[in-house]
Amino acid sequence: MEDLAKTYFFEGITDRERAIFEGAITLAAIRHQFVGVPICKDGKIVKTLEAAIKKTMLLQPFKKDVIVKIDYDLIKGEKKHPYDYESLKARHMDIRVIVQYGRANAILRMRYVPELDFNLMYVEKAEEVSST
């Protein structure tokens, strides 16, 4: 698909940089949009939320795939009483965003990293396929 926005980017941006840029936007969008949603240890609810995050976020430009895993072993509630649920936290999620832009592709990830005690976003892989 044609990139109507290309002229707004600085000249000299590489395809790999652009792929990283587009993936980072989606990672941060997921984190800041969905943290706070009510959630509990119910597979059907969790699956529906994962599907909604995936399908809506795939709309953002140049996404090839968005893989969202909510680890419900970490979630407390089983809805035995009205207050037995909790809110989605970044810590509950392991997300991979796969981007293709021009000749480049990139895998971006967010997951909780115990060593840093931080929900880290990082670039797992980025490559530009050389034209031959």
Added chain:
Amino acid sequence: MEDLAKTYFFEGITDRERAIFEGAITLAAIRHQFVGVPICKDGKIVKTLEAAIKKTMLLQPFKKDVIVKIDYDLIKGEKKHPYDYESLKARHMDIRVIVQYGRANAILRMRYVPELDFNLMYVEKAEEVSST
């Protein structure tokens, strides 16, 4: 289900007041949580998002039903190019939250009201069934 939180509320709150309170929380939660999600004129994506909002928000206390309609006639994008989508707005939604608390039930609603040019939240109905 037993209301573990009852003692934190002021003495003398009626069941009808409590039902209104619980419904208002869910209306505002939906509005401030989900506005901004990427969306386009694609029935499958819209249905998945509606289902995720409904199922997660039903976890909040004393909800009997949560009815979420996203009017996709109002949505612009058909995803013909990478930037052909938009963000969910309060204006796109018509929401009903149905609450039952004790002997009371209430219907709370949010929808765009053209006369006010405002996405209004209001109490459509609230009643307390008299014990006999």
Added chain:
Amino acid sequence: MEDLAKTYFFEGITDRERAIFEGAITLAAIRHQFVGVPICKDGKIVKTLEAAIKKTMLLQPFKKDVIVKIDYDLIKGEKKHPYDYESLKARHMDIRVIVQYGRANAILRMRYVPELDFNLMYVEKAEEVSST
């Protein structure tokens, strides 16, 4: 100020119910809007965020006051390295929303309740001043 929205509410809603309704909306709006904002143990940053929450949320209808306390003893980061900060959580906040509607006023509150292990929203007080 005149209530342009009054006609949309069911007939027979009391001023006290309306005050509770308006307060509940603001409590839930604060929770679902601001949870996730980056934060650290820095008084100036915390004060600025508290002020922004207060001033913007006072715009919602019939608010007399919005009191936001972020307990930064609970916040980890002191920004000694790039990842030394955290995200605002409901647990960090103690919020009071004070509403006046017609002859009624109400105090709504959200705070972490250890006994429930829950960030509870509740109605602390509501009263209708009798006309004489």
Added chain:
Amino acid sequence: MEDLAKTYFFEGITDRERAIFEGAITLAAIRHQFVGVPICKDGKIVKTLEAAIKKTMLLQPFKKDVIVKIDYDLIKGEKKHPYDYESLKARHMDIRVIVQYGRANAILRMRYVPELDFNLMYVEKAEEVSST
């Protein structure tokens, strides 16, 4: 400041790519976190919100500056009645995020682009200072 997270990124990522990555995260975080906040044509409220966005988002790693302009000519409400305000939209904002990472720096931007009818995020500039 030392980059504790460096080992999680793929080997071979350039400083310029990392600067772009970190900036993109903050742009998207601002958009998905703050869209929906109540706002009106009141300079003091707008300034306080701009300051809160700036100060909290500067906490994210490797930010040199975050410049947030909310164009309140675009905002409708002047608070003449209880419903005379609106919600912050991406369209109201012009944001620049300035990042420094290693030998690279980058300027990332989000603004409404009329030609695309889209609130575009893009990389305005990125450069790596060559060591000599």
